[in-house]
Amino acid sequence: MRVEYINPFVEAAFSVLKEVLGTEISRGELYLKSSSQPMLGTTAIVGLTGDVEGRVLFDMSLQTALAIASTMNGEEFKSFDDLAKATISELANMITAQAVTKLHDLGFKFDLTPPALFTGENMEVLDTDVEALIVPIDMPLGKIEINVAVRERN
Amino acid sequence: MDTVAEDSIVQEEEKAARARIDYKMVTFSLRGKDFGINIMKVKEISKESKFTFVPNTPAYVRGVHNLRGEIIPIIDLRKMFYLPVSEKRDNEEQEEVIILRLANDLIIGIIVDAIDRVLGVAYETIQPPHPIFGDINIKYIEGIIESNGRLYIILDVERIFSEEYTIYQQIDTEAKAHTEPLRIPEPEKEPTFNFVIETLKTFSSFHVSDLNRIWVEERFEEWEKRCKTEGRQTQLQGTEDAEEFLKSYYSPYTGMMWGSDYQENLMKLLPENPSGSVFIWNPGCGKGFETYSLAAIAKIKYPQHRIKVWANDIDLLSVSTAPNMILAKEEIPSYLLDTGLLKEQARGFSFIDSIRDSIVFEYHDILHHNEYPEADIIVARDVLSFFEPESQQRILSDFQQKLKDDGLLIVGKNETLPEEEWYLLREGNLIAYKKEKS
Numbered sequence: 001m002r003v004e005y006i007n008p009f010v011e012a013a014f015s016v017l018k019e020v021l022g023t024e025i026s027r028g029e030l031y032l033k034s035s036s037q038p039m040l041g042t043t044a045i046v047g048l049t050g051d052v053e054g055r056v057l058f059d060m061s062l063q064t065a066l067a068i069a070s071t072m073n074g075e076e077f078k079s080f081d082d083l084a085k086a087t088i089s090e091l092a093n094m095i096t097a098q099a100v101t102k103l104h105d106l107g108f109k110f111d112l113t114p115p116a117l118f119t120g121e122n123m124e125v126l127d128t129d130v131e132a133l134i135v136p137i138d139m140p141l142g143k144i145e146i147n148v149a150v151r152e153r154n
Numbered sequence: 155m156d157t158v159a160e161d162s163i164v165q166e167e168e169k170a171a172r173a174r175i176d177y178k179m180v181t182f183s184l185r186g187k188d189f190g191i192n193i194m195k196v197k198e199i200s201k202e203s204k205f206t207f208v209p210n211t212p213a214y215v216r217g218v219h220n221l222r223g224e225i226i227p228i229i230d231l232r233k234m235f236y237l238p239v240s241e242k243r244d245n246e247e248q249e250e251v252i253i254l255r256l257a258n259d260l261i262i263g264i265i266v267d268a269i270d271r272v273l274g275v276a277y278e279t280i281q282p283p284h285p286i287f288g289d290i291n292i293k294y295i296e297g298i299i300e301s302n303g304r305l306y307i308i309l310d311v312e313r314i315f316s317e318e319y320t321i322y323q324q325i326d327t328e329a330k331a332h333t334e335p336l337r338i339p340e341p342e343k344e345p346t347f348n349f350v351i352e353t354l355k356t357f358s359s360f361h362v363s364d365l366n367r368i369w370v371e372e373r374f375e376e377w378e379k380r381c382k383t384e385g386r387q388t389q390l391q392g393t394e395d396a397e398e399f400l401k402s403y404y405s406p407y408t409g410m411m412w413g414s415d416y417q418e419n420l421m422k423l424l425p426e427n428p429s430g431s432v433f434i435w436n437p438g439c440g441k442g443f444e445t446y447s448l449a450a451i452a453k454i455k456y457p458q459h460r461i462k463v464w465a466n467d468i469d470l471l472s473v474s475t476a477p478n479m480i481l482a483k484e485e486i487p488s489y490l491l492d493t494g495l496l497k498e499q500a501r502g503f504s505f506i507d508s509i510r511d512s513i514v515f516e517y518h519d520i521l522h523h524n525e526y527p528e529a530d531i532i533v534a535r536d537v538l539s540f541f542e543p544e545s546q547q548r549i550l551s552d553f554q555q556k557l558k559d560d561g562l563l564i565v566g567k568n569e570t571l572p573e574e575e576w577y578l579l580r581e582g583n584l585i586a587y588k589k590e591k592s
Contacts, residue, residue, distance in 0.1 A: 003474050003515045030470060034522035131522040151525060152514065 001133045002052075005150065006030070008102035009056070009095075010135055013146050016095045017137065021071050028136030033147075036126040040064075040145065042080070043123065044092035047113030048100070054130060054150030056099075058092045062119070064142025071141065080119065089115040095146070175274035180252060181306055182266040185237045189266075190273065190299070190306040197255040199269050201248045202228075212345070219263055221253065228263040234314075254311055262315055273301055280308065346388050347374055350399070353389065357396035360403075363543040369403060369568035405535045405566040406583050409440065410485065412447035417489045419581040424455050425560055427530065431460040435529040435556065437520045437549075438537035439465035442476030442513075447487075448533055449509050450495050464526050466518035476515045480504050520552075521545055528558050536566035550575075554589060563587045 010027065017025050042065040044058045060068070062080060068091065069084035070077045077084045092115045100110045125147070132149040179190035180199065205217035205228050214234035218225050228251065232239045251263045280297035296308040351370070354360040362370050377399060381388045390396050407413055412420075432452055439445045445465040452461045467473040480502040490496060496503045504510075518524075521541070532553055538546045553563055554575060562579075564586045565571065571578075576587040 001517050003470075003517050004477060006470075006474070006517060030517075032468070032517065032519045032522065034519070129523045129525050131519060133517065 001032075001131065001148065001150065002152065004106060004108070005052075005103065005148070006133060008099040008106070009133075009146065009148050012095050012099035012102060013135060013137060013144075016091070016098055017139065017144075020091065020094070021068065021139065021141065023071075023140050025137055025139045028138060030136075031134050032131050033134055034127075034131040036124045037132070037147070039118075039123040039125055040143075041119060041121060041123070042088065043118045043125075044088050044115050045118065046092050046096040046115045048096075048110050048150055049113070050110040051108050052110065052150040052152055054148070056092070056096050057125065057145075057147040057149075058088070058095070059145040059147055060088075061142060064144065067141040085117050085119075089117050174276035174278070176277045178272050178274050179306070179308060181270040181273050182250070182252065183268050183270060184232055184235065184266055186267075188270070188304050188306045190275070190308045191252065191254070191311055192296075192308070193272060195254050195256060195311050197253045197261065199250070199252050202251045202263070203248045216249075216265060219251075221261075221263070224261065226253065226261045226263050228265060229315075230265045232265070232267070254315070256312055256315055260315065273306070275299055275308075283307075346378070347371075349389055350374060350377075354396055354399065357390060357393045358400055359540055360396070360400060361539060361542050361546070363539075363546055364572070365546055365569050366403070366539050368570060373399065373402065403536065403539075403566070403568050405568075407443075407447070408536065409443060411443050411481065411487050411490075412451070413487050414489050415582060416584060417447070417451055417487065419584040420451055420564075421455055423562060423579055423581050423584065423586050424452075424531075425562075427456060427459065430458075431462070432456055432531070433527055433529045434461070434463040434531045434533065435524075435526050436463060436465040436533045437467075437524075438534055439467050439473065439476065439515065440469065441472045442479050442515065444533060444535065445476065445513055445515070446479060446505055446509070448531070449513050450490055450493075450505070452531075453495060453509060453512075454489070454493065461512045463513040464516065464529075465513060466516040466520065468517075468519050470517050473515055473517055477510070477513075478504075520549060524552055524556065526556060529556055529561055530558055531562045531564065532557055533564045535564060536569070538565070538569060557589060559589060559591075561589070563589075 010030070014025065014027065039057075040059045040061045042060050042062050045055055046058075047055045065088050066077050066080060066084060069080075069087040072087050072091070073083065093112070096112055096115075100112060103110055127149045130149045130151050132147050135146040135148070137144045137146065178193040180193050180196050181188055181190045183189070202219060205219050207217045208215060214230050216228040216230045216233075219228050230239065249265045250267070250269050251265055252269065253261065253263045255261055280299050282297055283292050283295035294310055294314045296310040299306050299308060351362045354362065354370075378388050390399060407416055434448055434452060436445050436448060442465065445463055449461060449463045452459075452463075465473075465476070467476075480499065481496070481504070482502050486496065486503060495506055495509055497506050520537075534549075534553070538549060541549060550571065557563055563571075563576070564584065567583060567585055569585065571587050573590075575590050577590045579586045579588060
């Protein structure tokens, strides 16, 4: 993963989460993963295309997703309903969009696909031939793993 | 009624205690400390004397013994663990011997001070070894257990002896592999040599293999001599020692721009390239000095070509700083002066955009999938040794696959690649290989 891409994603995740949730957040150590990875259960995906191709995953447990949706909407969610789902998708969209804006300023041209949301148990994700950068983010509401897998178009 | 209930409680507890025994161990003492060995490893115990001395063996080998027609080696565990052995003992005196049957039906007798008893052990009561039990290398200890107010150190005998066994096997095969006897370390320094190999792995994650063995052996001799004259220990005590040992391993111009001599040598080796584009792959690029040197030299050699350099490293901190590298005036080698490849900035000199744009710095693990086009040049100096031997093989075969037929692979000055697959080109202090044509 090109080093110039890393910071925009980390910074965008940080500033967006801080702004919309108003809580303390801290970033864990970044690392790389290849081969298939288990997912936490609630995952929003945003595709990237342009100078690069790939996708960004925002991965969290159902409790974390509910807690985030509750905080963002200012009401308590008991079940993961449509509004809660839309909230998580929107969060993913906001973070990715801000990262892409930062990348535009650096001269890299990216486009986004609309976010999609997956939920389920024992999910795995496999990226063929692309290694993924994992940005773990810890908050009082729970843990989000941002999983960025992009590659240059040759 | 109460007593019956109490009795049954006591019985229950006893039962539970019995049920918690996962295995039994034979306990013994060495210099007043208590030790244990899993009873499944123990064939028998006996009192023996008059062992037959075997010349030219390590000090802890007491000799061999005839056990009902079977010849077994006898190891003095106290000597092996460098515990003091009282001088009075002579070969006539009866010694307490535990005879072990290890994996592969290896039978070994060990001499201990006194065999104590058999003790039941539950896995949950075993505590991990603590570095405070310093006299015995911690990796030989399975755990510590407390029983009746005494602490027993449970030894991992498989590990103790399998390692000794494999070391000798290794030396044996090495001896067969090399016809020149000069390269085999002399017997008395084998343990230290192997220890140095182990500690290099631990402290600097430097793995000794065929790739670097020649250098390591030469360096070890030099190191041993130096330590003797300076009166210090040959064994590496920590990361500092390991780095000191490896100091002469690194290739010229590590962590700085390549000098003019290196540049000239590379210019001589670079082939004419009619294709119009040059791909360079630079794994382990670190802070990027090597990468910029390469990109600039390629630009000088092939001014009209399209140049693309893929540089990657697993060290995020180093590689993140690479794209914005700034050089002080004195850091610029002479072959780059007046080429117009550098431009002055507020804080120093940086490369012009066409050079910078030709390089892609990536945070990437080379053990993952390497999604790169076929390369004209691969530069991996002093990279491979920091991977485990199997990974070294994997990366090398990846290089073999990713390198064009007339491409160059540049490695560190102390790295040797297998002759069957790689053809050595040497130009001064620059070591390069081409693919051996099959």
